[in-house]
Amino acid sequence: MILFASAKGLQRVAASGGTPAVATKEGVPGYYPLFLPDGEHFLYFQPSNDPNVEGVYAASLRERSAGTRILATNHKALYAPPLAGRPGYLLWLRDRTLLAQRFDAARLTLEGEAAPVADDLAGTGRAMNFPAWLSASGAISFRRRTERGLARMVWIGSNGKRESVGPEGILGGVRMSPDRKRAALVRAEGANRDIWIYDFARSLMTRLTFDPAPDSTPVWSPDGREVAYARTSDRTVQILKRDIAGGVEQTVRTSGGGGLDDWSPDGAHLLFSERTRTNLSDLFVASAHTGGDRLTWLATPNTEAEASFSPDGKWVAYAATEGAQKTGIYIRAWTNGKASSGGQWQVAPLGNHPRWRPDGKELFYQTAQGKIMTVGITAGPSGIEAGTPREFAATTASFNWGAWNYDVSADGQRVLALEPVSGGQPAAGPIDVILNWQAMLK
Numbered sequence: 001m002i003l004f005a006s007a008k009g010l011q012r013v014a015a016s017g018g019t020p021a022v023a024t025k026e027g028v029p030g031y032y033p034l035f036l037p038d039g040e041h042f043l044y045f046q047p048s049n050d051p052n053v054e055g056v057y058a059a060s061l062r063e064r065s066a067g068t069r070i071l072a073t074n075h076k077a078l079y080a081p082p083l084a085g086r087p088g089y090l091l092w093l094r095d096r097t098l099l100a101q102r103f104d105a106a107r108l109t110l111e112g113e114a115a116p117v118a119d120d121l122a123g124t125g126r127a128m129n130f131p132a133w134l135s136a137s138g139a140i141s142f143r144r145r146t147e148r149g150l151a152r153m154v155w156i157g158s159n160g161k162r163e164s165v166g167p168e169g170i171l172g173g174v175r176m177s178p179d180r181k182r183a184a185l186v187r188a189e190g191a192n193r194d195i196w197i198y199d200f201a202r203s204l205m206t207r208l209t210f211d212p213a214p215d216s217t218p219v220w221s222p223d224g225r226e227v228a229y230a231r232t233s234d235r236t237v238q239i240l241k242r243d244i245a246g247g248v249e250q251t252v253r254t255s256g257g258g259g260l261d262d263w264s265p266d267g268a269h270l271l272f273s274e275r276t277r278t279n280l281s282d283l284f285v286a287s288a289h290t291g292g293d294r295l296t297w298l299a300t301p302n303t304e305a306e307a308s309f310s311p312d313g314k315w316v317a318y319a320a321t322e323g324a325q326k327t328g329i330y331i332r333a334w335t336n337g338k339a340s341s342g343g344q345w346q347v348a349p350l351g352n353h354p355r356w357r358p359d360g361k362e363l364f365y366q367t368a369q370g371k372i373m374t375v376g377i378t379a380g381p382s383g384i385e386a387g388t389p390r391e392f393a394a395t396t397a398s399f400n401w402g403a404w405n406y407d408v409s410a411d412g413q414r415v416l417a418l419e420p421v422s423g424g425q426p427a428a429g430p431i432d433v434i435l436n437w438q439a440m441l442k
Helices: none
Strands: 002-004 011-013 031-035 041-046 055-060 068-071 077-080 089-094 097-104 109-118 132-134 139-143 151-157 162-176 182-189 192-199 204-207 215-220 226-233 236-243 250-255 258-263 269-275 281-287 291-298 304-309 315-320 328-333 344-348 352-356 362-366 371-380 383-386 390-394 406-408 414-420 431-435
Touching (some): 031 077, 041 077, 077 132, 089 109, 109 139, 109 431, 182 215, 192 215, 192 226, 215 258, 269 291, 315 352, 328 383, 344 371, 344 383
Antiparallel strands (some): 089 097, 151 162, 162 182, 182 192, 192 204, 215 226, 269 281, 281 291, 304 315, 362 371, 371 383, 406 414
């Protein structure tokens, strides 16, 4: 029997072939299944924005139910069967530390206290997976976190001319102010990851946020006086804003997880993506002033994210998947904070991170190969007409801490991109292997 995740939930199919059937309760999402030794019971991870629901569950092939939660966590778990007289263990991640706790597979119960096996594992807060695996012979392999490489801001012209600006650093998520005189970006110093403002005329970088929790995805208010951003803490993401001249930091809203995408040109709304219970991303809107409950702007069975308002505020470009296909670029009419209605127009079959030229006549996006593309856009009463995409520039722009790691100049003739100083992505860390790791546990 084979278990696998799908849009319908966790499914089962005979190894010899046949028609798949739902293995758990219909509609309950399930990921990373692991069979237990009896071949009937299995473990799986169920994501949820509700911390009282999310976790690792035990279920049985005999019963199509959601099973029983045995571990509250926002990551998968690994199962190590009994070996050489030692008990079985369940391993999972807590704050980047890989823990092991005795697990009775017959009774489906955890026993004793959890003990650390490895620390500082790679991975991000809301990722269900983490880089570790077990062998039947008693070895464990894992990859620790590595420091991100240095990056710099680079102007790239349509003629290929390149010019570096500002200091090098561990940077991410750049957005230029509406007048293009400043850039807001993420900068890491030591353990802190905050929002900084770079002034092009004065060649000066100043820090805007100071909270120990990591900040990301800055966006500017239309008048250029405020910057909104996302802050990740524990299991939640806060959307906050702050006047660039100083003042008190204001909380707009708190969500279960997602990223801030854009601020509407009329200043009224913030558009953001958020994970749904099936672990797919949808687009939501909240008041930029009062926050309050999120309102669904676009939710489909697929994934939508990385939304960008057109300069006139009438359209929204975004990245979306269609079924199992790769991500493409689409445009819909903005509905003033109400749920999206009407059709969508695909303007690029493959790409991510759409950004409008300030006059709204062209849309930029990036391909998986690192190319920045442009496509002409004509908006009329009948909808959107898109031209033929063309390559604008090749870049090694990295996408640390949010999608927006390039932006477009006022005249559309240059892009400001964050590129690794080395010319490529930071090298991945080595894979560590521990033999007979159970002997480390007390």
